[in-house]
Amino acid sequence: MSTTHAETVDGALPHEPEKATLEGRNKVLSFWLFLGGEAVLFGTLFATFLALRNQTNEGPTAGELFQLPMTAAATLILLVSSLTSVFAVQAMHRHKVAALRVWLMITVLLGLGFLGLEIYEFAEYVRAEKFGMTTSAFSSAFYTLVGFHGAHVAFGVLWISVLIGQLYKKGLTVVTAPKVYVSAMYWHFIDVVWVFIFTVVYLLGKVG
Amino acid sequence: MSTADHQANHDVVKHSERHEGPQKHIIVFIFSIILTAIAFAAVSAGGVNAAFTVILLLVMAVLQVLVQLGYWMHLKDRGHLMPILFMIGGFFVAGTAIVTALYWVWW
Amino acid sequence: MAHAHSVKRHKGLMDWLTTVDHKKIAILYLLAGGLFFGIGGIEAVLIRLQLIKPMNDFVSAQTFNELITMHGTTMIFLGVMPVIFALMNAVIPLQIGARDVAFPFLNSLGFWTFLFGGILLNLSWIMGGAPDAGWTAYTPLSTTTYSTTHGVDFYTVGLQIAGLGTLIGGINFLATIITMRAPGMSFMRMPMFTWTSFITSAMILFAFPAITVGLVLLSFDRILGANFFEVANGGNPVLWQHIFWIFGHPEVYILILPAFGVISEVIPTFARKRLFGYSSMVFATILIAFLGFMVWAHHMFTTGLGPVANALFSIATMLIAVPTGIKIFNWLFTMWGGQIRFTSPNLFAIGFIPTFVMGGVTGVMLASAPADFQFHDTYFVVAHFHYVIVGGLVSGLLSGLHYWWPKMFGRMLNESLGKLSFWFFIIGFHLTFFVQHFLGLMGMQRRVFTYLPNQGFDTLNMVSTIGAILMGIGILIFLINAIVTATKPKGVADDPWEDGRTLEWAIPSPPPEYNFKQIPLVRGIDALWKEKMAGNKGMTPAEPLGPIHMPSPTILPFVMSVGIFIAGLGFMFSKEQFSNSFMSLIFNNWIVVIIGLLITFGSMLLRSLYDDHGWHIEVDELDEEGVKA
Numbered sequence: 001m002s003t004t005h006a007e008t009v010d011g012a013l014p015h016e017p018e019k020a021t022l023e024g025r026n027k028v029l030s031f032w033l034f035l036g037g038e039a040v041l042f043g044t045l046f047a048t049f050l051a052l053r054n055q056t057n058e059g060p061t062a063g064e065l066f067q068l069p070m071t072a073a074a075t076l077i078l079l080v081s082s083l084t085s086v087f088a089v090q091a092m093h094r095h096k097v098a099a100l101r102v103w104l105m106i107t108v109l110l111g112l113g114f115l116g117l118e119i120y121e122f123a124e125y126v127r128a129e130k131f132g133m134t135t136s137a138f139s140s141a142f143y144t145l146v147g148f149h150g151a152h153v154a155f156g157v158l159w160i161s162v163l164i165g166q167l168y169k170k171g172l173t174v175v176t177a178p179k180v181y182v183s184a185m186y187w188h189f190i191d192v193v194w195v196f197i198f199t200v201v202y203l204l205g206k207v208g
Numbered sequence: 209m210s211t212a213d214h215q216a217n218h219d220v221v222k223h224s225e226r227h228e229g230p231q232k233h234i235i236v237f238i239f240s241i242i243l244t245a246i247a248f249a250a251v252s253a254g255g256v257n258a259a260f261t262v263i264l265l266l267v268m269a270v271l272q273v274l275v276q277l278g279y280w281m282h283l284k285d286r287g288h289l290m291p292i293l294f295m296i297g298g299f300f301v302a303g304t305a306i307v308t309a310l311y312w313v314w315w
Numbered sequence: 316m317a318h319a320h321s322v323k324r325h326k327g328l329m330d331w332l333t334t335v336d337h338k339k340i341a342i343l344y345l346l347a348g349g350l351f352f353g354i355g356g357i358e359a360v361l362i363r364l365q366l367i368k369p370m371n372d373f374v375s376a377q378t379f380n381e382l383i384t385m386h387g388t389t390m391i392f393l394g395v396m397p398v399i400f401a402l403m404n405a406v407i408p409l410q411i412g413a414r415d416v417a418f419p420f421l422n423s424l425g426f427w428t429f430l431f432g433g434i435l436l437n438l439s440w441i442m443g444g445a446p447d448a449g450w451t452a453y454t455p456l457s458t459t460t461y462s463t464t465h466g467v468d469f470y471t472v473g474l475q476i477a478g479l480g481t482l483i484g485g486i487n488f489l490a491t492i493i494t495m496r497a498p499g500m501s502f503m504r505m506p507m508f509t510w511t512s513f514i515t516s517a518m519i520l521f522a523f524p525a526i527t528v529g530l531v532l533l534s535f536d537r538i539l540g541a542n543f544f545e546v547a548n549g550g551n552p553v554l555w556q557h558i559f560w561i562f563g564h565p566e567v568y569i570l571i572l573p574a575f576g577v578i579s580e581v582i583p584t585f586a587r588k589r590l591f592g593y594s595s596m597v598f599a600t601i602l603i604a605f606l607g608f609m610v611w612a613h614h615m616f617t618t619g620l621g622p623v624a625n626a627l628f629s630i631a632t633m634l635i636a637v638p639t640g641i642k643i644f645n646w647l648f649t650m651w652g653g654q655i656r657f658t659s660p661n662l663f664a665i666g667f668i669p670t671f672v673m674g675g676v677t678g679v680m681l682a683s684a685p686a687d688f689q690f691h692d693t694y695f696v697v698a699h700f701h702y703v704i705v706g707g708l709v710s711g712l713l714s715g716l717h718y719w720w721p722k723m724f725g726r727m728l729n730e731s732l733g734k735l736s737f738w739f740f741i742i743g744f745h746l747t748f749f750v751q752h753f754l755g756l757m758g759m760q761r762r763v764f765t766y767l768p769n770q771g772f773d774t775l776n777m778v779s780t781i782g783a784i785l786m787g788i789g790i791l792i793f794l795i796n797a798i799v800t801a802t803k804p805k806g807v808a809d810d811p812w813e814d815g816r817t818l819e820w821a822i823p824s825p826p827p828e829y830n831f832k833q834i835p836l837v838r839g840i841d842a843l844w845k846e847k848m849a850g851n852k853g854m855t856p857a858e859p860l861g862p863i864h865m866p867s868p869t870i871l872p873f874v875m876s877v878g879i880f881i882a883g884l885g886f887m888f889s890k891e892q893f894s895n896s897f898m899s900l901i902f903n904n905w906i907v908v909i910i911g912l913l914i915t916f917g918s919m920l921l922r923s924l925y926d927d928h929g930w931h932i933e934v935d936e937l938d939e940e941g942v943k944a
Contacts, residue, residue, distance in 0.1 A: 022494065026417045030490040032291035033520060036298035037482065041524035043302020044558060047309035048532060048543065055549025057542070072248055079244065083237045086280050087230060133541050137549030140541035144532065158916075162923060175926050188281045192273050198244075199269040203251045207261050290493055294520070301521045301561075301608055308557050312612070312620055315551060 013095055017177035024178035031182045035189050042193050045148055046200060049141040053205070057136030060129045062205025071202040074117045075194065078153075081110035082191040085184040092180055097172045100180070104164050107187065111157040118150050142201065149197055152190050159183055236279045243268045325868055333868035335419035336828055340426050341404035341723060345716075347430050348397030349794075354437065355389035356790060358382045363747070363783040366776050369768035379764035380447040381466065385440075387450030388470065391566070392477055393433040395708055399573045400426075400484055402715050403512045405723045407488060409819035409826060410506045412497025412835050412842075417490035419866040420922070425483035427876035432477025435883055439469035446470035449762060451559055452533065454544035454552040459537050465887060471534040472883040478523050478530070479879070485519030488512060497818070498857040499837035503597070506817045506841075507590060508715075510597055511576030514604045518569045521608065526562035529555065538890055553618060560611035568607035571703060572600060574711025575642060578664045581718050582646050583841075584814050585661040586653025592645040593840060599638035606635045616687045625684040632682035639675055643668060658812070659733025663714035666741045667707060674702030677752065692762070695755025701748045705786075706741075713740070713793065718812070720797075725805035725825045732796040740789030746782025750775040816844035821854045829863045832856075832937055862931040869927070875918040882911025 014020050018028060053062065088103035122143070125131040133143050160183050163176070170176055247268040250261050278284040283292055325333050334340060362382050365373045374382065408416055416422050439445040446466035448457035457467045492513045496505070505513070533555065535541035542548035544555050583590045590596065612620060612628040620628075646668055655661070677699040681687050690696055713736075720728045754775050759766060766772050810820040821843045822831060833856030839845040846854055885907025893899035901907050 026490050026494055029290060029493060030417065030486050032288075033294050033486050033489050036294035037486070037520045037524045039295065039298030040301045040305070040521050041528060043299070044305045044525045044528035044561070046302070047305040048528065048554065048558070050306060051309035051313040051551060051554050052543065052549065055542075055551075057549045068248060068252055072244075075244055076241075079237070079240055082276065082280060083233060086233045090228075090230060090233075133535070133539055134548075135542075137542040137545070137551070140532075140535065140543055140550075144535060144541070162920065166924065170926075179923070185281055188276060192276055195244075195269050195272050195276075199247060199265050203247055203265050204262060206251050207258055207265070294489075294517070297517065297521055301525070304608065305525065305558070305561055308561070308612075309554065312624060313551055313553050313557065315546075 013172065013174070013177075015093055017092070017095075017172065017174050018181035020174040020177070024174060024181075027178040027182055028185075031185055035185065038189065042145075042148070042196075045145045046196065049145045049201065052137040052141040055137035057138070059135040059139060060125075060131045062138070062142075062201075063208055065125060065129060065131060066202050066205055068202065068206065070117060070121060071198055074114055074121075075198050077110050077114045077117070078191050078194050081107045081114070082188055084110065085187045089181060089184045092172060092177060095172060097167060100172065101164055101167050104160050104167075104180070108157050108160050108164070111153055111160070111187075115150065115153055115157065118146070118153075122147075146197060146201065149190065149193055152186075152193070156183070156187055156190055160187070232279065236275055239275060240272050243272045329870075330868070332873050333870045335415075335423050335866050335868055337404045337408050337416050337419065337422055338723070338825060338828070340422050341401045343426055343430075344397040344401035344404060345723075347426075347433065348394060348401055351389050351393035351433055351437075352395070352398065355386050355394045356787065358386040358389065360783060360787055362386060363780040365764060366766075367780040368777065369766050369773055371765055374764070376764040377444075377447065380449075380762075381445035383762055384446045384449050384452075384466075384470075385437075388436065388446070388474070389433075390704075391450065391570070392474060392481075393429075393436070395570055395704070395712065396481060397429060398712050398716075399515075399570065400429075400481075402508075402573065402577070402712070402719065403484075403488055406719055406819055407491065407509055407512055408495070409722070409822065409830060410509050410817050411492060411495060411500055412818050412831060412837060413491065413495035414830050414834075414863065415495075415866065416487055417495055418487050420869065420872060420927070421483050421487050423869070424872035424875060425480045425487060427480070427872050428483065428879060429477050429480030431876045431880040432473050432475070432480060432883075435476060435880055436469050436473030439466050439473075442469070451563070452555075453559075454533070454536075454550075454555045455546070457533060457537075458544060465891075468534065468537060468887045471530045471537070472887050475527065475530045475534070476876075476879050476883055478527060480876075481519055482523045482527075485516040485523070488516040489520065492516075497831075497834050497837050500842070503594070504837060504840050504842070506576075507579035507593070507596055508573070508576035511572040511579070511600055514600050515569050515572045518565050518572070518604050518607065522562045522565035522569065525558055526566075529558040529562065532558070534886075538886065553615075556615050556618060557611070560614045561608075564611040564614065565604075565607045567700075567704070568603060570708050571711075572603065574667070574708045574715075575600065577711045577715035577718070578646060578667055579642075580817065581660045581664040581714050582649050584718075584812060584816055585656045585658055585664075586650045587814050588649055588653040589816075589841060589844075590645065591648035591651075592641070595641050596645055599641040602638040603635060606631060606638070610635065613682055613684075613687070616684045617691045629682050629684045633679055636675060636679050643672060643675075656814075658717075659728065659730055659737060660714045660718035662734060662737045663710050663717065663740075666737065667710040667714065670702060670706030670710060670741070670744070674699060674707055677702065690755065692760060693755035694751040694759045694761055697761050698748045698751035698755060701751075706744050706748070710741075713737075719819075720800070721807045721811040722819055722824050722826070724800070725807055726800045726803050727807050727811055728796050728800050732792055732799070736789045736792035736796060738789075739785055739792060743782045743785030743787070743789055747779050747786055748782070750778050750782075754779075810843075816841035818842050818854070821846075829865065829932055829937075832863075833860060834858050860934055860937065862933050863937070864929050864931055866929045867927050869922075871918045871922050875915045878911045878914030878916075878918065880911070881914065882908045885909075885911055 018024050084103050084106045088100050088107060091099035091103055131139055133140055163179055163183055166176055166179070247265050250256055250264055277295070282288065283295070331339065331343065361374060362379070365371050365379055404416070404422070408414070442465065444464035444466045446452070446462070446469060447464070448462050448467055452467060452470055455461055492505070492509060532541070532543040536543050536545060536550070542550045544550045544552050546552065579590055579596060610628055610632045612624060613632045616625050616628070677695070681690055681696065681699055717728055717733050720726070754772060757771055759772050807824050809823055811824060812820075818835060818837070821835065835842065835854035836857035843854065885902060885905065888902045889905060889908065891902060893902060
């Protein structure tokens with residue numbers, strides 16, 4: 001992290017390399033459009049969950065299931081990872097490729113930690129609470145909403161890992177920069193969705 | 209590396225001194241942590257009026273999301289008119305679906 | 316940055332599988348759309364033949380259910396959507412003065428995922444039975460309790476894949492229109508077809524994710540045993556209706572808006588007049604899109620939402636008549652005092668107006684909740700939506716196809732055959748569907764495979780079936796026209812209708828693969844017309860002549876779509892009891908799904924790892940071809 005790896009940086013790279021080319025600007029813009037669509041996707045999943053949240057079919061209820069310390073830990077992990085991906089983009093704007101890679105790696109590790117917690121949580125529900133996909137309408141809606149978010153995290157982890165590899169091989173260029181920027185947008189969006197998940201699913205589930 | 213390239217690189221370094229620092233983002237982070245803590249505390253403490261808690265939780269969540277969209281995703285920066293329009297559109301349709309599910313689905 | 320990359324140029328079939336050229340993708344969309352439109356049309360004729368007389372046994376009740384389901388699903392998702400995308404691909408980059416769309420790779424990916432989704436859905440006919448729960452797939456009819464074949468699984472998975480393609484296409488066109496417009500072309504100078512396509516793409520972006528979720532929920536219920544719509548375990552069928560129509564109502568506006576755009580191009584061209592009320596047209600389009608998301612529950616008046624909700628959705632629905640009326644009057648005022656030429660595209664456009672008005676009027680009737688309790692699920696509804704979708708949308712698409720055919724293929728369609736097909740189509744159409752209003756008012760139920768004699772239904776059903784056959788003949792004449800035209804030599808003028816107003820008529824027909832040798836400078840609405848009126852020979856270039864950067868052809872989108880197709884099949888049959896142990900090994904252990912996903916994600920990885928530098932067309936090559944700017 002101490003060296004700036006100037007050799008991997010084109011000297012003429014602009015301040016915001018992700019917006020240096022039309023392709024780059026198109027990518028960033030279209031990713032925003034895509035996130036608009038993702039908002040509807042998660043909105044519909046939230047709608048489904050909210051409609052079915054009390055239909056527990058004599059299975060476990062939200063109040064019985066959820067352990068707030070675990071949710072708080074997952075929340076903290078994801079929030080920190082969102083901050084580290086901000087730092088990654090800031091490092092990119094300073095053309096510090098090594099720092100950029102380190103911040104991305106920390107983001108990936110935190111993402112893996114979040115996934116680990118979630119998998120453990122789901123496994124516990126199935127094992128100890130007999131709370132599976134088929135238990136009730138509430139369980140189906142819970143696993144689908146939270147699982148969709150988890151799948152997004154998993155895809156993000158894979159995606160950012162591939163980008164780290166590309167940064168080693170190709171360095172920071174006007175081609176790789178938009179990819180990094182867009183993946184950071186994706187990661188923030190996952191965090192934004194999680195804010196609503198911990199609020200609506202876990203905390204409101206506890207309130208009842 | 210040629211002299212011209214070196215000069216360009218130097219300019220970039222100089223330019224980077226004018227980059228925004230991490231302070232603003234750390235403030236956003238702390239703000240988010242506080243909002244999250246309030247939400248968790250309100251629920252774990254219990255005893256608070258349920259309707260009030262629901263409103264409090266939703267306000268905390270919306271605030272946190274707005275701050276993160278604005279600062280971490282740069283929606284408050286210039287040149288983000290289209291992203292803002294399309295995010296509003298997405299949230300609007302999502303909100304429609306949610307209101308529907310809450311008030312127009314019955315058994 | 317002189318990337319002197321040589322490009323592998325493919326020939327024949329490989330050229331079409333690997334193309335990223337929007338003009339070739341347009342032709343692919345047209346071919347695929349034509350194929351599915353043909354299948355849907357045959358299904359329509361079979362439905363009408365079954366209903367030609369009372370107590371007919373031409374097809375069984377089960378087959379009839381499959382036919383109506385597949386007719387609706389195929390026509391909406393696989394028939395008219397790709398023809399719309401064909402026109403958008405063929406025309407929009409040309410109208411905005413761009414060399415290609417924003418994402419040529421995604422453009423190709425969108426097409427192939429759409430095609431493989433459509434193929435998957437239609438495989439149901441030969442793999443154990445088509446979906447039979449209606450195109451709306453209402454639960455509980457579509458749950459495993461009442462729909463025991465794999466039909467509805469083909470519906471959920473096939474539409475999921477096809478919908479993904481549509482979503483990709485929508486985002487691509489949004490980005491293209493936002494960022495790729497030629498210098499001088501502000502939003503308020505864009506041609507109306509570009510405007511309506513822009514709004515349609517935005518609606519696709521916001522509507523398709525809802526059906527994505529709906530289809531996920533239904534397939535989880537059917538395949539994984541989830542309980543979203545299983546009332547016994549706490550599920551709720553009303554939820555499905557809401558999710559379906561939150562998508563479904565915007566979807567019908569997604570379909571009709573591009574047709575409005577086509578009409579707004581054709582009528583000014585053949586009236587030799589500027590479009591009346593351009594700004595109000597733009598405003599009306601946006602308003603229709605907004606209201607389109609606010610009225611879905613008018614499909615559910617009889618579900619029992621209660622008087623307050625029903626009243627609100629009634630009023631919102633009736634409001635849509637206002638912006639639509641603005642459009643109708645603008646078209647009429649455009650023709651008023653113009654030098655109208657009754658060419659085949661203009662015939663379809665002029666036929667569109669009264670037909671669509673009739674569909675709109677019955678729409679306002681249906682919007683009245685108390686009346687809807689009477690109309691609901693009768694042939695009155697069938698007549699209404701066929702008036703807007705066939706008489707409106709399909710007329711609009713046929714108008715657009717006749718209009719832009721020379722630009723797409725370099726050959727004029729035969730005018731006499733075009734006019735003949737118009738008269739067969741429009742007369743056949745009104746014969747088929749006008750009488751269905753009265754069948755509905757007399758109480759004939761939709762989606763029922765036969766009816767008893769002597770209820771007053773017999774003659775009108777006979778008339779309707781004869782009309783359907785005439786309409787079919789009209790479409791066949793269009794097909795013959797297309798085939799005959801394909802055998803003629805190319806070589807129409809840049810502006811074959813002679814009164815072209817927009818940028819696509821400033822370049823050769825068909826355009827070279829880079830479209831514009833030099834990006835044009837736009838100086839007003841109807842950019843080309845403005846130059847013509849100023850006495851200029853063509854557009855003023857906005858850039859000096861230089862090498863043109865082109866994207867490389869690639870097979871990856873095709874491979875990715877094959878992967879999704881395999882994964883979809885694997886998911887559908889994951890819980891199937893196979894007699895063959897190998898089949899049960901690979902399906903029941905998700906191996907097929909994993910292989911499919913590996914193919915798709917592997918291709919994505921390849922795309923990400925190997926940068927596409929594209930290739931350049933050099934200036935001397937441009938000169939050799941001797942193309943005008």
